[in-house]
Amino acid sequence: MSRGSGLLSGFRGGHSYEEYSFGDNTTFIVDLRHMFEMYVSPDRSWFSIGAGALLGQIAYPLLEQYNLLTPHGTCPTVGITGLATGGGYENMSKLHGLTVDNILEVEIVSPNGSQLIVNEQTYPDLFWALRGAGSDSFGIITKLTFKAYQAPVDYLSSRDTNTKLAIKDGTVVVEAFDIQVGTCTIDVGESDDNAAEAIQRVNHILNKFPTTSLNTTSVIADRYVDFIFRASHPNDVGIEDPSQLPNVTREMFTWRNFHANNLIEIADALRLYNLLVETLDEFQDIIIEMYAFGGAINDMTPLDTSFNHRNGILYLVQAFHNGKATLNPYHPSLDWLTRFYEWTKLVFHHTESYQNYADGTMPDYLERYYGSNLDGLKEIKRKYDPQNIFWHPQSIPV
Ligand SMILES: Cc1cc2nc3c(=O)[nH]c(=O)nc-3n(C[C@H](O)[C@H](O)[C@H](O)COP(=O)(O)OP(=O)(O)OC[C@H]3O[C@@H](n4cnc5c(N)ncnc54)[C@H](O)[C@@H]3O)c2cc1C
Numbered sequence: 492m493s494r495g496s497g498l499l500s501g502f503r504g505g506h507s508y509e510e511y512s513f514g515d516n517t518t519f520i521v522d523l524r525h526m527f528e529m530y531v532s533p534d535r536s537w538f539s540i541g542a543g544a545l546l547g548q549i550a551y552p553l554l555e556q557y558n559l560l561t562p563h564g565t566c567p568t569v570g571i572t573g574l575a576t577g578g579g580y581e582n583m584s585k586l587h588g589l590t591v592d593n594i595l596e597v598e599i600v601s602p603n604g605s606q607l608i609v610n611e612q613t614y615p616d617l618f619w620a621l622r623g624a625g626s627d628s629f630g631i632i633t634k635l636t637f638k639a640y641q642a643p644v645d646y647l648s649s650r651d652t653n654t655k656l657a658i659k660d661g662t663v664v665v666e667a668f669d670i671q672v673g674t675c676t677i678d679v680g681e682s683d684d685n686a687a688e689a690i691q692r693v694n695h696i697l698n699k700f701p702t703t704s705l706n707t708t709s710v711i712a713d714r715y716v717d718f719i720f721r722a723s724h725p726n727d728v729g730i731e732d733p734s735q736l737p738n739v740t741r742e743m744f745t746w747r748n749f750h751a752n753n754l755i756e757i758a759d760a761l762r763l764y765n766l767l768v769e770t771l772d773e774f775q776d777i778i779i780e781m782y783a784f785g786g787a788i789n790d791m792t793p794l795d796t797s798f799n800h801r802n803g804i805l806y807l808v809q810a811f812h813n814g815k816a817t818l819n820p821y822h823p824s825l826d827w828l829t830r831f832y833e834w835t836k837l838v839f840h841h842t843e844s845y846q847n848y849a850d851g852t853m854p855d856y857l858e859r860y861y862g863s864n865l866d867g868l869k870e871i872k873r874k875y876d877p878q879n880i881f882w883h884p885q886s887i888p889v
Contacts, residue, residue, distance in 0.1 A: 506569045508746065509849040511627065511883035521631055523572075531557055531639070537595055539636040542572045559639040563590045572632050576625025577847035578798055580807065585786030587640055591622045591798050592791055598634035602880045606633070620871040620887075623797030624846070624861060628868075628887040629875050745825055746811035747832040747850060749859075750784070750843040752803045759838045766834065770827055777824065782807045799862045800843050807845055808835070849885055856885050 507513075514520050523543030531538040535557060540549055547567025553559045562583040564574055571590075579590025587593065596610040597618065607630070609618045620629060755763070770777075784804040793799035800807070810831055812824035829852075835841065844853065846860035857865055872879075872887040879889045 506566075507573060507626075507849060509851045509884070511849065511885070512573070514883075523631075523633070526633065529553070531559070535559060535639055537636055538639050539596075539634055540571060542598075542632045542634055544571045545569065546571060546574070553639070554642055557639075558642050560642045561590065561593050561637040561639055562587045571635060573626050574847060575635060575637075576621055576632065577623070578800070578845060579847070580782055580845075583640075584788055585783065587638075588787040588790060589798065590637075591796060592788070593638040594622055594635060595638060596636040597621050597625070597632055599630040599632045601630045602876045602878065616871050617875055619795075620797050620868055623799065623864065624868050624887055626846075626886075627881050627883050628872060629881060631881075745822075745828060746809055746848060747828050747852075748807065748809040748844050748848040749832070749835060749839065749841040750800050750804045750807050750845065751835075751839045751841055752805055753839060754805070755838050762834075762838075766831065776812050777810065777827065778812075779808065779810045782809075793862065794864065797861060797864045797868055799864050800845065804843070809845075809848055846885075851884060857888075860885075 512520070523541070526541030526543035527545070527548045528541045529538060529544070529549065529552060530540075531553075538553065538559070538561075545567060546563055546565070546569050549563065549571060550560065550565075550567065553561075560583065562581050563571065563579050564581050575590040575594060577591070581590075596608065599607050599609055599617075599621070601607055607614055607617070609621060611618060617629060621632070625632065783806050784800070788804075789801050791801060793801045810828060812822070812828060842859065843862060844850065844856070844859040850856065853859060861868055868887045869889070873889050877889060
């Protein structure tokens with residue numbers, strides 16, 4: 492079969508940046524929305540979940556009924572299968588790895604209609620490929636099994652408000668941009684004393700940053716489950732009744748992303764500052780996010796799974812226009828994002844991008860997503876889907 496006549500598997504989360512799960516008018520779409528059944532092992536060391544589950548349908552029951560978690564994103568309407576098979580980054584990742592690192596087994600319907608149980612022992616080559624490039628290239632995933640971890644029980648110090656920082660004349664001072672410094676999670680045990688101490692520790696670090704009149708930083712102690720509710724969008728999701736989850740809507744933003752493996756020189760930081768200052772008024776809807784990598788993410792080597800963005804990666808950067816630019820190909824934000832991306836290439840010399848932030852404008856997407864794992868992936872694609880039945884514009888080619 493050729494492009495466009497392929498089965499486009501697993502529409503569920505519908506959060507593919509490029510809408511690959513929506514297909515086109517020649518695509519056969521399998522909707523897995525009713526497949527979200529969860530089973531937790533008696534020793535609570537793993538759980539399995541239907542491949543149609545959304546993150547909210549996993550996180551809340553796991554936490555509330557078992558006090559367990561596996562690292563995955565906090566947005567409750569993202570689908571587990573798209574997220575897990577392409578990486579899956581969140582605030583627990585430096586402790587427990589990415590979502591993909593915690594996959595123990597995959598149940599998949601192959602292009603010839605067989606149901607395969609795929610793990611380290613059976614179909615190990617496919618297991619390797621699915622963990623990094625599993626979205627819609629090898630079959631329809633119907634169930635996933637993950638390692639489970641004890642959730643932090645009582646308190647958690649976190650910081651999730653905006654602070655205003657910028658770099659000027661070599662010093663981090665100016666009140667120019669919203670930089671969401673992010674969320675820091677510390678399990679502080681049961682007592683209020685521990686919580687107070689954790690807050691003090693976090694504040695000690697934060698106080699190294701200059702304060703400004705716009706600074707709205709706060710550190711609070713919380714129950715982990717409450718933190719998850721706060722960090723996600725609790726109004727979007729009904730834990731008692733998952734059927735209340737809203738129908739998925741298409742996101743309206745345009746983005747560029749890359750993995751950075753070096754810190755930039757102060758002169759380049761100033762250039763970035765100037766680029767932002769020059770365009771600040773015009774591009775108020777531009778958001779730049781940076782996610783720290785390292786920690787448990789590097790417990791695996793880039794070759795252990797087909798997800799290769801590991802050793803040497805300091806952080807993942809995503810810049811996006813949070814608005815309607817997608818609807819207007821001449822929107823100036825698109826041009827700004829392209830300029831920003833080209834400039835960062837010169838400064839960061841980056842060669843890798845995150846496959847879960849699919850970007851249809853990148854000509855070298857295969858190399859940027861999979862690096863030296865690409866040849867192995869093509870070989871496995873030819874073995875399991877020689878007719879290229881599972882296809883989207885950035886799927887693994889035969
Ligand atoms: C609002 C938002 C928040 C996000 N937050 C995070 C985050 O915190 N961390 C992070 O790492 N990423 C995050 N992402 C990126 C996210 O990981 C990717 O967009 C991911 O592809 C979404 O998966 P999905 O199942 O929701 O999407 P879908 O569009 O349903 O699927 C994505 C791809 O996977 C394929 N697929 C889906 N189900 C199956 C299946 N059963 N079998 C085979 N192929 C299948 C689809 O065909 C499609 O190609 C976020 C994205 C959005 C829009």
